[in-house]
Amino acid sequence: MPIQDQVYDCLIIGGGPGGLTAAIYLRRFTRSVALVDKGNSRLRLIPVSHNYPGFPEGVPGNVLLGNLSVQLERYGGSVMPGEIVDLRIEDGLFVGDYAAEDAPEGELTRIRAHTVLLATGVADGGLPIENWREAIAFGSLRLCPVCDGFDVMDKRIAVATADTNPVGHALFMRTFSADVTLFERGSASMLNDEDRRRLDAAGVRLIESPLLSVTLDASMKPVLHTEDGEDYSADVFYPMLGEKARSNLAAKLGARTAQCEELLVDAHQATSVPGLYAIGDVTVGLNQIAVATGGAARAAVRIHNQLPPALRRPPIRPSPLRPASGGPAQAG
Structure with a gap:
């Protein structure tokens, strides 16, 4: 049909x-x-x-x-x-x-x-990194801290601030590595005093110069470039865009x-x-x-x-043999 x-x-x-x-x-x-x-x-x-x-x-x-x-x-x-x-x-x-x-x-x-x-x-809101599909396939660019935090155990982890709860993902990644760096995304800081206190207490490094771009080095590792002209190497980057x-x-x-x-x-x-x-x-x-x-x-x-019941129809089976008129059915 x-x-x-x-x-x-x-x-x-x-x-x-x-x-x-x-x-x-x-x-x-x-x-x-x-x-x-x-x-x-x-x-x-x-x-x-x-x-x-x-x-x-x-x-x-x-x-x-x-x-x-x-x-x-x-x-x-x-x-x-x-x-x-x-x-x-x-x-x-x-x-x-x-x-x-x-x-x-x-x-x-x-x-x-x-x-x-x-x-x-x-x-996704967009990925500001060259060859981002290859970077995801290689594992240097990741989209879900909950999914794969365990897989980047003790690596150098870079995280960008998010529009909501800007420090939450960086603090979450401290579960898996002692080397976590948080990058500000815009010229106007998204962090308040309490956010900064939490980062400091957890040992998360904060880079306040706005993140401009991300490239990949010869080994497919991310390099993060900030407005002040500095470059920062990492093993994995969570853009959180x-x-x-x-x-x-x-x-x-x-x-x-x-x-x-x-x-x-x-x-x-x-x-x-x-x-x-x-x-x-x-x-x-x-x-x-x-x-x-x-x-x-x-x-x-x-x-x-x-939905209305999906009732199963009885299967079609051959009719049972009936005895011939005037006596029982005889074996052939």
């Missing part, structure tokens, strides 16, 4: 670990699912994740995504490459305009569904958001719009792979239970 003629039980937008996990659950509940993915999952950037349970030696991000995709395929699901460019409600159904990856420019297909699950993640949730599709429908445009959800991952759910980094909470997959399980179970 053509896509536009179906009404899916759930349209999942975003094929990262959360979206794929939700699709696996829903397919195992025998629900019809359309999973659309633009290919922007941050997991693809992770060279190796060491804090996702079940992989003692760590797992590359693209391998984990590949494993989840194969698992989904075993239950009759698949990823539809492309983008949902608009989402609305018509006649009690969600309607998404789908721009397929291989479709001619401007050609859209309408996808209708009873429910929608948003797993669209966040967009902030992020913005990809929540515009939900916000357009009236879903409530919080700081950084993250979506507010209840204990079942439901947004303030009935039938619209959200999981992972696009929601308020801790940005972790395990959190995204856990939220996916909660959302999928809730979606299944809220």
Whole structure:
């Protein structure tokens, strides 16, 4: 049946670990699912994740995504490459305009569904470092202190101030190294007297001349350049440039958001719009792979239970042999 003629039980937008996990659950509940993915999952950037349970030696991000995709395929699901460019409600159904990856420019297909699950993640605020993708792959540029602090134990760690809680990440990294340096991002200091006291008490070095740029040396290590002309070498740099949730599709429908445009959800991952759910980094909470997959399980179970029952039809079996008229059936 053509896509536009179906009404899916759930349209999942975003094929990262959360979206794929939700699709696996829903397919195992025998629900019809359309999973659309633009290919922007941050997991693809992770060279190796060491804090996702079940992989003692760590797992590359693209391998984990590949494993989840194969698992989904075993239950009759698949990823539809492309983008949902608009989402609305018509006649009690969600309607998404789908721009397929291989479709001619401007050609859209309408996808209708009873429910929608948003797993669209966040967009980083920008990375002021040359060859940043290579730096991430090498491990000299990192985005998540919670994810990989253990992996940079006792290294020279550079951290940039963040818009909120500017010293928090630098203090957090003192758990893992005695050599932590915090760089001011702008000409106007973001720190107050209490922030400075906390840094001093923890032994975190503060560089107050604004950070201008970051380059990589011959060994792919970051070199941080400040406005006063000084250069500082480090083993790893956490830019902490902030992020913005990809929540515009939900916000357009009236879903409530919080700081950084993250979506507010209840204990079942439901947004303030009935039938619209959200999981992972696009929601308020801790940005972790395990959190995204856990939220996916909660959302999928809730979606299944809220939809009309998916009653299994009796299998078609041959009719039993009946005795011939006038006596018992005889062996042939």
